Amino acid sequence: MNKSLLILAFSLLLASSCASEKDYLVTISTEYGTMYAILYDETPAHKENFLDLARSGRYDSTQFHRVINDFMIQGGDVFTQEGLPPDDWYTLPAELNPSLIHEKGSIAAARQGDRMNPEKRSSGCQFYLVDGKVYSEEELTTDIPKLQKAFTQYLQLDSNVELRENYRRLYQNQEIDSLNALMLSKKVVLEQFFNVNLELDKRKNQVEAYTTVGGTPHLDDGYTVFGKVIKGLEIMEKISGLETAPNDKPITPVYMDVNVEMVSKKKITREYGYKYPEE
Template identity: 60%
Template sequence: MKIHFLGLALLLSLLISCSSQKDSLIKIHTRHGDIFAILYDETPKHKENFIKLAEAGRFDSTEFHRIIDNFMIQGGDVFTKEGLPESEWYTIPAELGRGYVHEKGALAAARQSDHVNPEKRSSGCQFYIVEGRVYSEEELTTDIKGLQKQFMKYISLESQRALAEQYVQLYEEEKYDEMTELMLSKKEAIEDFLHVNLSKEMTEESIEAFTTVGGNPHLDEGGYTVFGKVIKGMDVVDKISEEKTAAMDRPVDPVYITVEVAKVPKKKITKEYGFEYPEE
């Protein structure tokens, strides 16, 4: 009896070991091509929920219904597709502080705004994929909102009339990136003159991500759960983001999706997709 028990324990141990050596590979199919992603073990509630919906086929025939070029593409509105009453639109507790940022390719959960959702709970179905852009270290370590506020005070000075005119001209020409560059170029002068500190802290890991891969760093300040990452198919995301849109950022031509889940050895995912798992 003892021998049988030890044999069963060994078998269970082997099964657990084999299971931990595999991961769920997500494939999102669109008319532009396929997007492949992995979901993080560090956000177990979101991972379990996404896989459950995908395996049940509930994502199929939903669409990327909100598209903003150079920002993100949002989809997976299962509840609306199925015509569920809002009372059945469940949410998931936020899983923040796991060390993941809104770099390009990040897979994150959509949610309602803070005034109706102070706990920052995630939608039970809607997700988005980050596109974004590459930032300079100066942009990342500057309180841009604070800089803009102080910059407006600064250019109201009679001595800064030429600077104010330059800023207005850029605004009229819709050269928004150059407006930001202009404000940043005056950061030190504004800090000295108005006796303010316009710097902010950011981790080295975040700076590395946003100055190389790119993304949307301000979303990290908003309290949205990042629970996965695109490991192949960002060219597809870029194509989708270029879709012509109408009201509410909805694409004129629907971008429908189907979602599949496959259990794949982690070593194969690393070899074929280049994703490196943390050491266990």
């Protein structure tokens, strides 16, 4: 190999090494403060699409147009803001990954429902930030809809008058957490009485995340998670708690500006607390 080829090979190797030591830091600025995020390499199509929209300024002045307390905040409707015809609203193929879940702070792609969208393709622009809640392990690993059905049938027994009255009182007062606790307390009884299995399998990473930081586990494996807020979760919480009009739209519009810059991974870890997986 001649000298010029050696220099070229070394330069390419050095450039590749430097690139792997840096990552894109995303800033989502609102009047309530700024959130900082990273995007996952495991979802390359979603990552590059988000970066393209952000770098071109197309996310700027879009809104968080749908917010639900203790659930999520959704925004980035570039296509509507730009007045694009629906035929130009492109979608992205799903990039579902069992290691990327809807823990608190996750960034995921919005999409149409399964009936219209069986391939689970993502919106080309809209995304949401996960708020959610913390679950007990028993709650997380129980098939709640199946539990509710069995519990409702069990309440009809003449011998369960007192239990039925307790349930009615909690329901009237909308004490949802107490309602769930009451049903879960009868889980073993219901399994034995109806000869049913009310268990729900969850992966180790799901149990660890949802019983500590929390999130929205029922969305896992159905929507593409492609990033994570690593600083500024309190800003998301403020926005999710805003007063809303019909369709969960904030009464006072919440605008965003989105920017990206290349930052060393060491700095992201040092200043924002995000620890990169071992390469």
